[in-house]
Amino acid sequence: MKTTLNHEENIQYFYAGFLFEEYVDFNLFKETVIKAGFNVNDKENINDIYEHIVNNEDWSHKKTLDKIYFESILYSHLKNVYVHTFNKLSIELFKQNIDKILRELKTDSNVSTNFQRQMNKDGFYLMDALNVTVPGSTFISGLDYVEKHGEIQKARLLLVQTIKNAENKNKYFIAGIEFNFIEKTCLIMIRNIPKIKEPDENSSDYNRSVSSLYNYVKSRIIKKIVGNITVINRDNDRESMYKICKELDEKLLKDVRQEVNDKSYKTVVDSVAQYMKKLYSVNERPGSHDREGLVRNIQSLLLSNYINNKFDAKQLVKKAKKLNLVGYTTKLKFKGNNANTGSTRSSSSKHPVSASDMFHSLYINFEGAKELEHWGISWFTDTKFTDEKDINVIQTTIYSTSKHFKIVFLPKNPLNEEIINYVVKQLNKQRSLVPVNE
Incomplete structure (x- = not known):
């Protein structure tokens, strides 16, 4: 991996977002980046795309790329979608609650202090920068707001937990969360990761199934942010x-x-009447309700x-x-x-x-x-x-x-x-x- 230098900002840039890449369809990601106006036709991986844009574009353009990466993770493969609704909530209170969550997660997230300072309630993208390999680490890697006509309509975030798979490799277990303030809906989106390894005695605990991560997000994140969610009926x-x-x-x-x-009803009714006569004595014949049921069943099979x-x-x-x-x-x-x-x-x-x-x-x-x-x-x-x-x-x-x-x-x-x-x-x-x- 190259080390690159953005001369305008005078900082070194390292791409470190490899553990996020399994959540992204690269061809679709690259296509979206090209549509955004970047010349990356010859690039063959996300690392190369990031380094090309950081080296050759204005630094401010990186945020456009970050947003594409964020949305590619959020909406591509998190295919278990839980739907909740919540009561009215002001953006100000929402951001206050987000700030509390961020402070709580920073305590044991194993994210370096330098990147922790960038995690703030007004939004950030850190998917390309974070490579957190300590099992049990839980952190928010991205947060943004979707505005229309000056009004915030959605808030979106990626909650990440570092786990070990069956091959003892580090992986990210991700829950994408979308709050829609117009429709008052909250989506919790999770990808199934099979055969997550149990934490060893030296690791912090982490979630090992879609349902357990969902319950964690619901109790530890959603309820703390929006307060009350609607009862499931x-x-x-x-x-x-x-x-x-x-x-x-x-x-x-x-x-x-x-x-x-239209073509068969009368014939079926007459046939059922004939069957009744042939199969049963007068006192044994089924009543009209049973006969009607038989007619409907025959009609259904004919259909x-x-x-x-x-x-x-x-x-x-x-x-x-x-x-x-x-x-x-x-x-x-x-x-x-x-x-x-x-x-x-x-x-x-x-x-x-x-x-x-x-x-x-x-x-x-x-x-x-x-x-x-x-x-x-x-x-x-x-x-x-x-x-x-x-x-x-x-x-x-x-x-x-x-x-x-x-x-x-x-x-x-x-x-x-x-x-x-x-x-x-x-x-x-x-x-x-x-x-x-x-």
Whole structure:
């Protein structure tokens, strides 16, 4: 690694942000840097890009690069997204609370004093400068604010904990946190790191799973910054997720379901009546409710057969896009009114569950359900619906418990700020969020 000198500032520059790089898609990072106006076409790693810009550009341009690095870490691979809301909070009080957190973390962060002085409540980027290798070290590597028309709309930060992986190598376990002051939402975004090694007797304790880091951030960071977060109403959340899922299915299959019903209903009803006569004596025949249920089940199976013979998965996806649906369901686990549960899933993110036989065989139970424990949805990435032919999707699984509302983004490809916030906003539209202290 080279040592470079910025003559304007008369300070030596060392790039040290190697442990952050696994959180960044380099090609996307480089593309963004080029779009920002920097000539780095021949650079092959983040180190080289930083050293080129520090050596050849005005020092003030480094902040632009720092912001790109910060956002690349925050929005690319932190795919376990926990959603909370909070009550109204002034920016002044927010910054005061941030200042307290920074002072607490500096005590045992193992960050050098020189960089600690740069960690202040008004914002900083230190991802390229920090190489903290002491296991258990916990620190904030970046903090910034997003303003519009002179008003702060968002605050974002990266909380980092140094851990050891199964190969005994130092790694960063990162939680990205975004506070949206307009919508009063707080996102905690974490990447899963498998097989984190237990701390040895000479190391400070650290978190070893997504859930444990989430709980740490929630209790040690979020509550200290925003005070009270909104209570999670599991039953309402599950019911609202069911409503979204059912609405997507009904809109996608409305005309097909109506066509099958129009062409077959009378025949099915007459056939069921004939079956009843042949199978049961007059006193044994099921009542009208059971007969209606049987008719609906047969109708559902006929619909499944009709869809399988008339449509392939891609045609249904194209139809969903043409209807301007946000996406389509790919899996679900539901709980019915009679406490029975059912679950089904499609073969991939590009196959709506509505095309599967299992979904239609369970449809009557699903139709009578009242909540979803978890479900999968593929979202169209063309969120503004500018191109009907663009049917690219991004798949998520949504989990609802009494402790959290969690969205897991499933693709290996990097995410971006727009799609994360779009999905959160679409789901929050349907959720019942009561501003009660937790």
